[in-house]
Amino acid sequence: xxxxxxxxxxALTAHPATVLNALADELTVGCDVKLKSLPQAGxxxxxxxxxxxxxxxYLGEFPLSMCSIELSLSDGRQAAGGAQVMADDAExxxxxxxxxxxxxxxxxxxxxxxxxxxxxxxxxxxxxRRRRAMLTATRVDFAMLNNAEVxxxxx
Amino acid sequence: xxxxxxxxxxxxxxxxxxxxxxxxxEEGLGNxxxxxxxxxxxxxxxxxxxxxxxxxxxxYHPQFAALAIKQSLGDTLEAAFALRAWRSTRPRxxxxxxxxxxxxxxxxxxxxxxxxxxxxxxxxxTPDYALRLLRLELMDESPDAFRAVARNWLxxxxxxxxxxxxxxxxxxxxxxxxxxPVTATRGQTAFDIxxxxxxxxxxxxxxxxxxxxxxxxxxxxxxxxxxxGYGDVHPTVAELRVGYLPVMxxxxxxxxxxxxxxxxxxxxxxxxxxxxxxxxxxRAQRCAGAAEADETGGKPVFTLGYGACFGHNEVKAxxxxxxxxxxxxxxxxxxxxxxxxxxxxxxxxxxxxxxGFASHYKMPHYVTFQSDLDRLRTTQQKSGEPA
Numbered sequence: 001x002x003x004x005x006x007x008x009x010x011a012l013t014a015h016p017a018t019v020l021n022a023l024a025d026e027l028t029v030g031c032d033v034k035l036k037s038l039p040q041a042g043x044x045x046x047x048x049x050x051x052x053x054x055x056x057x058y059l060g061e062f063p064l065s066m067c068s069i070e071l072s073l074s075d076g077r078q079a080a081g082g083a084q085v086m087a088d089d090a091e092x093x094x095x096x097x098x099x100x101x102x103x104x105x106x107x108x109x110x111x112x113x114x115x116x117x118x119x120x121x122x123x124x125x126x127x128x129r130r131r132r133a134m135l136t137a138t139r140v141d142f143a144m145l146n147n148a149e150v151x152x153x154x155x
Numbered sequence: 156x157x158x159x160x161x162x163x164x165x166x167x168x169x170x171x172x173x174x175x176x177x178x179x180x181e182e183g184l185g186n187x188x189x190x191x192x193x194x195x196x197x198x199x200x201x202x203x204x205x206x207x208x209x210x211x212x213x214x215y216h217p218q219f220a221a222l223a224i225k226q227s228l229g230d231t232l233e234a235a236f237a238l239r240a241w242r243s244t245r246p247r248x249x250x251x252x253x254x255x256x257x258x259x260x261x262x263x264x265x266x267x268x269x270x271x272x273x274x275x276x277x278x279x280x281t282p283d284y285a286l287r288l289l290r291l292e293l294m295d296e297s298p299d300a301f302r303a304v305a306r307n308w309l310x311x312x313x314x315x316x317x318x319x320x321x322x323x324x325x326x327x328x329x330x331x332x333x334x335x336p337v338t339a340t341r342g343q344t345a346f347d348i349x350x351x352x353x354x355x356x357x358x359x360x361x362x363x364x365x366x367x368x369x370x371x372x373x374x375x376x377x378x379x380x381x382x383x384g385y386g387d388v389h390p391t392v393a394e395l396r397v398g399y400l401p402v403m404x405x406x407x408x409x410x411x412x413x414x415x416x417x418x419x420x421x422x423x424x425x426x427x428x429x430x431x432x433x434x435x436x437x438r439a440q441r442c443a444g445a446a447e448a449d450e451t452g453g454k455p456v457f458t459l460g461y462g463a464c465f466g467h468n469e470v471k472a473x474x475x476x477x478x479x480x481x482x483x484x485x486x487x488x489x490x491x492x493x494x495x496x497x498x499x500x501x502x503x504x505x506x507x508x509x510x511g512f513a514s515h516y517k518m519p520h521y522v523t524f525q526s527d528l529d530r531l532r533t534t535q536q537k538s539g540e541p542a
Binding site: 005006007008009010013036037040041042043044045046047048049050051052053054055056057058059060061062063064066067068080081082083084085086087088097100104128129130131132133134135136137138139140141142143144 | 209210213214215216219242245246247248249250251252253254255256260261262263264265270275276277278279280309312313314315316317319323325335337338343344345346347348349359360361363364367368394398399400401402404405406407408409411412413414415416417418420422424459460461463464465479
């Protein structure tokens with residue numbers, strides 16, 4: 001798994017929340033989970049740079065959940081994790097923060113998190129491939145009528 | 156205008172809700188094959204309806220937009236209202252840094268200004284070149300046939316050999332000096348229309364935000380007045396793009412920007428008749444009402460308009476771009492028609508506001524109307540009396 005930490009959320013959220021919650025629960029058995037900031041669900045404001053004059057403006061809002069945690073193992077090791085995810089699901093944010101901490105600190109079970117990230121990244125790659133296929137399948141080459149020797153539909 | 160409280164009608168109001176619910180489920184009477192509309196089915200098969208509601212509701216929550224469509228029986232105004240009501244119950248947690256749409260994962264990209272644009276034009280999913288004929292075969296589409304369509308498309312779809320992102324057409328025009336310069340915006344904060352009232356004149360960021368969540372038909376109607384002749388210009392779409400924009404937020408531990416999710420957006424940039432720039436006066440100040448732009452011998456450049464909204468809604472994005480350009484002109488030279496008047500445009504395009512006002516006429520006005528009756532009768536009586 002060679003994805004950077006900034007790409008973990010996108011890969012992990014390719015899985016259903018129930019899967020991620022179950023994994024986080026499994027990996028925190030015997031761990032102390034300290035909430036650095038309470039899991040919260042609310043809204044984020046999307047700031048866009050307008051394409052004409054590059055001025056910032058607010059396009060609208062989106063559901064946002066966030067959480068920061070600190071994991072402590074019985075041997076005294078500690079790891080910090082956090083997540084901001086586009087979802088109306090505070091529990092999911094907590095689970096993602098836990099998985100983030102486990103993988104970042106290579107805590108027991110990190111291989112499972114890594115495997116989920118890899119499989120999630122594959123799903124995202126397939127999604128991207130389908131979107132690109134929409135472009136490839138509809139690439140258009142308009143020609144001026146007087147210059148068009150052969151209509152591409154007649155090829 | 157005054158309002159009075161009334162009482163009574165509780166049973167009838169509850170009954171009205173029950174009747175509406177009856178109509179939603181009536182298909183199930185004696186029909187074991189009837190099934191409720193699945194949220195996923197709405198999300199996928201009525202995607203433009205969902206896109207419209209997320210855009211007009213101002214919240215990118217496609218699942219709740221689909222739910223709102225279901226509960227409102229497909230009424231987009233009611234659905235957007237329900238979505239706005241939901242958002243009003245949620246705390247604001249964060250705001251993204253200004254996101255750059257050049258990072259969009261595109262599914263469509265066209266230009267009507269140039270036939271050849273860097274990266275090429277891709278039609279993507281569009282009915283633009285389709286015949287508007289009813290496809291009667293869909294009247295009785297079998298589940299097998301339905302499932303086969305997407306499967307077959309995927310099997311035949313070409314291997315994608317395209318970059319992840321594409322350059323903006325405007326960048327090429329700007330590099331040639333054909334567009335007004337980009338405004339320095341470091342530290343500039345955008346206007347939050349959900350927290351502050353519109354007190355005119357308002358900055359362009361307030362105008363863009365208001366139009367981004369405007370009702371599509373209202374925006375189109377005013378933009379259409381400009382297109383048909385009141386605006387006296389024919390803008391050209393430099394670029395129209397549809398795609399998924401990564402939503403970036405800082406990681407709570409590292410501070411590095413992380414992709415928290417993505418939103419489907421439509422973005423449109425139009426260029427129109429050239430204008431003479433005043434290099435000495437910042438654009439923001441000119442938009443505040445100054446009209447001295449073309450008296451200083453600045454270099455002529457195209458005027459620009461910009462539109463963007465949640466979801467795939469091209470008519471809305473184009474309308475917004477046309478109105479953005481018109482409003483800039485109105486702010487600079489004074490409005491010569493309603494579509495150039497910020498107050499007229501921005502106060503009349505919100506779907507929830509306008510439907511609320513229209514709907515209020517259905518509410519009891521018994522006391523106010525009684526007053527009208529009394530005045531009319533008195534006036535009639537007086538007019539019948541000898542002078």
